[in-house]
Amino acid sequence: MLDADIKETLIENLIGQLAGLPSIGRKTAQRLAYHILAQDSSAVNELARTLTDAKSRIHACASCGNYTERETCRICGNGRRQQNMICVVEKPADILAFERSGSYLGVYHVLGGTISPLDGIGPGDLNFARLWERSRQSQVELILALNTNAEGEATASYIVQKLQGMPVRISRLARGIPVGSELEYVDELTVQRALESRVEMG
Ligand SMILES: [Zn+2]
The missing domain is CATH 1.10.8.420 (RecR Domain 1)
Incomplete structure (x- = not known):
């Protein structure tokens, strides 16, 4: 009672x-x-x-899609960071994993999710237009840091296919990160190693 x-x-x-x-x-x-x-x-x-x-x-950074209360976020506005090294992540929280490691000196691009036909999410629902635009800078390297589940793989393939023939280097994180794991929960050292031993794609 x-x-x-x-x-x-x-x-x-x-x-x-x-x-x-x-x-x-x-x-x-x-x-x-x-x-x-x-x-x-x-x-x-x-x-x-x-x-x-x-x-x-708080809204999306006009350049990368990270959370910010200004026009562009602190990371994009930091002149010491390499603007043509772009780490592609699914959501703003994933950025924290890289920032905690302290070893990444490039910038980011937040897609806002992954391509997932079952959930009705197609390329048109994600922040690709700005990614293609940023990829046109000179000597760009995209580091794909998407989850290693089916949706992450499909999204990575889509990016590689769309940028085929363009002078863009595309790499992905080394397989130090367990399959299907959420990037934001991975520890700093694992993230750092996965970055250092990233693998070139097509
Ligand atoms: Zn930004």
């Missing part, structure tokens, strides 16, 4: 919303919900404002 007695709609809703976040189980969601409720109103308002501000002001 006790369980039913403490079930209040708003608390349940809060716990449900938190439990919907990645890596947050039901128990952690409960702990977070009770932590939030125990805080001052000002702290909770600040958290709510930060969430809505972040969502309304």
Whole structure:
């Protein structure tokens, strides 16, 4: 009976919303919900404002598609980074894996997903137009850092095929990364090794 007695709609809703976040189980969601409720109103308002501000002001970088609150992101705007070495990833979170390794000095291109006919995602739904444009700079190297699942492979083949005959070097990460694994969770050293021993494609 006790369980039913403490079930209040708003608390349940809060716990449900938190439990919907990645890596947050039901128990952690409960702990977070009770932590939030125990805080001052000002702290909770600040958290709510930060969430809505972040969502309304952060958008895709005009050059690479990474998250930024400016026109172009810090990485694209950094003059010390090699603008013609472009690491192609599926989503902004994948960039973190490379940045954590500290060994990559090029820039990125975020596709916004992979080609997946089963999910109704075709080339037209992804950020390819800008990639072809960037590939026309001189001496470009594209490093494909897509997941090694069927969709990642299909997307890599599509890129190689589309850029055939263009003076672009295309390589892919070495097979240090387990098949189907999510790039954003791979450790720094593995990422660094996969970058260093990248393999030229066609
Ligand atoms: Zn950028």
